[in-house]
Amino acid sequence: MALHRLIQRLEQALPLPEASAHCDIPCKIYDPAVAQINALTVIRMMDLIAELGEKDSLSLADHAQLARLTQQKEEHALKVKEEVRVIWGDYFKQPQFDQVEGVHDLVHKVMLQGSKCKQGIDRAEGVALLALVNQFAEAFWTTKGVATYTATCPYPPSESVVYPKLEG
Amino acid sequence: MLKLLRVRGRSMLPGLAPGDYVLATRLGGRPRAGARVIAEHPQYGTLIKRLSHWDERGCCHLLSDHHEGLSSEQMGALPAEVLYGRVIACIRQS
Numbered sequence: 494m495a496l497h498r499l500i501q502r503l504e505q506a507l508p509l510p511e512a513s514a515h516c517d518i519p520c521k522i523y524d525p526a527v528a529q530i531n532a533l534t535v536i537r538m539m540d541l542i543a544e545l546g547e548k549d550s551l552s553l554a555d556h557a558q559l560a561r562l563t564q565q566k567e568e569h570a571l572k573v574k575e576e577v578r579v580i581w582g583d584y585f586k587q588p589q590f591d592q593v594e595g596v597h598d599l600v601h602k603v604m605l606q607g608s609k610c611k612q613g614i615d616r617a618e619g620v621a622l623l624a625l626v627n628q629f630a631e632a633f634w635t636t637k638g639v640a641t642y643t644a645t646c647p648y649p650p651s652e653s654v655v656y657p658k659l660e661g
Numbered sequence: 662m663l664k665l666l667r668v669r670g671r672s673m674l675p676g677l678a679p680g681d682y683v684l685a686t687r688l689g690g691r692p693r694a695g696a697r698v699i700a701e702h703p704q705y706g707t708l709i710k711r712l713s714h715w716d717e718r719g720c721c722h723l724l725s726d727h728h729e730g731l732s733s734e735q736m737g738a739l740p741a742e743v744l745y746g747r748v749i750a751c752i753r754q755s
Contacts, residue, residue, distance in 0.1 A: 497752050500665065500682050512685075512699050512709035514670035514677060514730065 523584040525630035528576035529654055531569045532626045535610050536619035536650040538566035543616065567611045573622065574607040577629055585636075593632040603629060620652065627655040662687050664746060666699065666709070672730025673697070673709055681753045683709065685746035691715065697748035698723070702736060709748065710736070 542562050581600045606622045634641045640658040645651050668681045685699045692712050700708045710723035720738035725731055
């Protein structure tokens with residue numbers, strides 16, 4: 494359109510303000526790493542809570558610390574659920590569903606396990622959550638045609654994490 | 662007063678695409694529901710949206726035309742002062 498071109502030229506000399514048709518754009522940036530790190534955090538919080546539990550008695554400061562650890566454990570368990578839900582809901586479409594058998598069931602299991610981790614402080618539940626999120630990460634990388642490997646994360650809680658093999 | 666603005670983002674598709682221009686006038690009165698408006702949103706900055714309705718408290722609610730855009734709920738109930746102007750013309754790229 495001629496008028497559009499004219500304004501475009503005008504704009505080179507005189508930049509116009511923008512009106513944002515702000516958008517929840519499908520930006521195509523999805524990575525299960527965020528969910529995995531959140532699951533590791535859940536386990537770490539459980540470990541720190543267990544450490545507090547070894548004390549004979551808790552000071553007021555310990556109680557405050559316990560409250561913080563519990564709150565962070567629950568927050569990160571919820572983040573695991575959110576992250577996995579978004580990848581499953583926004584990124585996965587029929588072609589990805591066809592590539593990963595049983596992904597709906599797996600995602601549902603993550604939801605239930607995430608809630609379990611919010612409810613309790615049993616480390617085994619946290620490890621089970623990480624295992625499910627690792628499975629989900631493996632499924633995600635399968636759809637990307639990226640191979641994976643399992644390694645122990647080089648920081649506490651030093652648990653097994655599925656990583657994408659991006660080199661070579 | 663007239664204001665010329667460039668559209669960024671996809672939330673007003675199909676009517677307005679990124680890179681289109683709009684001409685807006687300052688508001689004389691309350692724009693009617695359905696009008697395309699320019700709003701200064703406290704969180705999202707200068708927005709171009711569709712006016713959904715006025716509620717009983719006198720607040721306005723905005724809408725995106727495209728389903729990928731911000732929802733009415735995300736933008737919230739807004740005081741009339743956030744509305745800067747009404748779109749009177751669109752200059753489209755194609």
